[in-house]
Amino acid sequence: MEDKAFSSIDLVGQCLTDSKRTEAFRNAIKSMVKPRHTVLDVGTGSGIMSLFAAEAGAKQIFALEHDNYVAEIAKINFSKNGFNKKIKLLKGDARNFKYQRNIHFDVVIMEMLTTGMVDEFQIQAVNNLHDKGVVNKNTIFIPQAQKTYISLAETNFNLYGFEIKMVQYLWEGFPGRHRCKIVSDKKLLHEVYFSLPKDESFVQIIDFKSNKSTMVNSIFLSSVTILTDNFKIGDTLSLNGPVVFPIKPFKIKKNQSVKFRISYRFGGGFKNLSVILIK
Ligand SMILES: C[S@@+](CC[C@H](N)C(=O)[O-])C[C@H]1O[C@@H](n2cnc3c(N)ncnc32)[C@H](O)[C@@H]1O
Incomplete structure (x- = not known):
């Protein structure tokens, strides 16, 4: 994605x-939004989250969208459902x-x-909300956090008889999921809470231990979204799709430890994801 x-x-x-x-978001919104609340829905898209907030009885809702076409769709949806005020x-x-x-x-x-x-x-x-002073420590964020995990993987990048080495989202039910085998322990890459401002760049040194002797050629990323204290959600058809990302191949022995430096700028796209073997 471009900037x-x-x-x-x-x-x-x-x-x-x-x-x-x-529906997971609907349950989270229903459990948290009260009639006294002013709600902001950022990246409203179809407007469905704002409609859920209205259904939960929020006092006033603001729905922000940057794409004009999408915003017009949301506006029609608010009006059609009687929530244009x-x-x-x-x-x-x-x-x-x-x-x-x-x-x-x-x-x-x-x-x-x-x-x-x-x-x-x-x-x-999120940082813009903190900068502009429109949220404080009492503001409820839905979701409240995202946790992301990383493992080493051995992936078959052969597709239709061609070697196609590229980042891939392995969405739920995707027929190619079995082509990626996880070959190390699963490590927490980061845990981001939205109630606090966060550095837009990220760097982490991670030690992995392999669970088999093999050729490692990729990393496997997966995320869990923490909606509230009581609701969390893993991968679905449109959220938290596991990702396989090719790296320079190297051989590893069973139980061998390797150290990687992983860095990227949030929102910068996979072109800025750097995965470097340190030792
Ligand atoms: C993943 S969709 C989710 C839509 C809706 N919130 C939902 O949950 O069904 C993200 C939406 O955020 C909007 N969006 C992405 N980046 C944005 C930005 N920087 N400012 C405002 N809207 C943005 C997109 O146009 C899109 O409508």
């Missing part, structure tokens, strides 16, 4: 119809949006998530 605000109507529709993900549509980029003076959000719903937040600007959008 511009993300837009995909295809993904918006995929998210909407992904009932495992969407309760839900106010805001158009702009969440990374630098100037919120109205003196507003305070009791609840922020933000689903601009990708696995490890490599590909979307959730961190920058």
